[in-house]
Amino acid sequence: MCLAVPAKVLTIEDEGPTRMARVELAGVTQRVSLAYLPDVGPGEYVIVHVGFALQRLDEQEALRSLEIFAELAAATEQLE
């Protein structure tokens, strides 16, 4: 089944009940519904699954995880 993948919101096409938006997903643009994310706008990243954005990708949290990984990597390299 179509897996859930990250996509970038490009434009909101209509603010109707299904709140259709154009997103960029793995290099191609697609129309998906932002009905479940009423506050998300262009430029933000979302998780898309079967034509719907399900959740906003939180940039702060993403950076925090990457920082933890980078620290671990730095510590490991020092040991070697």
Next chain:
Amino acid sequence: MRYLTEFRDPRAVAALVDDIRATVTRPWAIMEVCGGQTHAVLRYGLDQMLPEGVELIHGPGCPVCVTPLETVDRALAIAALPQVTFCSFGDMLRVPGTDGDLARVRAAGGDVRVVCSPLEALALAGRLPDRQVVFFGIGFETTAPANAMAVHRARAEDLRNFSVLVSHMRVPPVIDAVMRAPGCRVQGFLAAGHVCSVMGTGEYHERARRHRVPIVVTGFEPLDLLEGIRQTLHRLETGRHEVANAYTRAVPAEGNPVARAMLAEVFEPTDRTWRGIGPIQDSGWALSAAYRDFDAEARFDVAGIRTREPAECRAGEVLQGRLSPPDCPAFATICTPRTPLGATMVSGEGACAAHYRYRRAGTGHPNGNGVTPR
């Protein structure tokens, strides 16, 4: 692509693996519930990077695989009706029913169409007022919001030629079923990240305590998976049976409240029989009373279905983590993705298909992971 390549960084992968090696003092068995995670684990060879004795057991989280055989058979019967345009996700077309699959119904002249979203099926119903458009609404909590919206819109737009064959499954009750199964070896769970993106983490706290297992919400990229495994192992080593979130960028504790409100409006909990596993109480969703007019099972009389599973297929054991696909005698001999005997060989999330695709030989090890790490 942001949020993708960063989470595949080989330096960080090596560092996480090193930390895991330093943490582990004895054997542990962890179940990755979601079939998407099974595929990522095998694709990136993550299981082979883990220290000997740390085992990943594949879980039942393949929506296509656990859709009840009876429902598949009902889909075949409805799709063959002359007035019906039957819409399904692509994976479902090759899933074997008792007698054939949707691809065969289509070859015999049935109007079966592949869609990537239930909204496409809804639009089709608008364009084909003289046809009965039926959508095959399968999937877990990740997929259910899309189907809920389609039904909700159908009612709002009074689209009477649209209906849904609903077979939604809920993940938390199957964790209970896995833990109750005799001979269960699972000691910790990687919870499916995108299910939690919708539902949040609230359904797991009591379960972690009751079953005495850590449950760690985990994403799908190599670093996400290794971090989920690392957090689980840290908790196992220190005896902490609690919920943790290793996928914070996509999973707030409350999930998606707007989607959850829609699910509560359109669906109600129901008992479901998981293919290969059996009946599990409250493990699914059915349309609630206000939306029952859109239930394809009520609209089309396709009673009298007799189900029969092929005797050779051991997908049930695979789905319960009791058999590694390569150890099934039919694996890659008479059963291949082109000639699947079971749904687990068909789906992009099925464990048999994952092993076939990433070519793991049978080794006697429950997950075919016979490679001794360095």
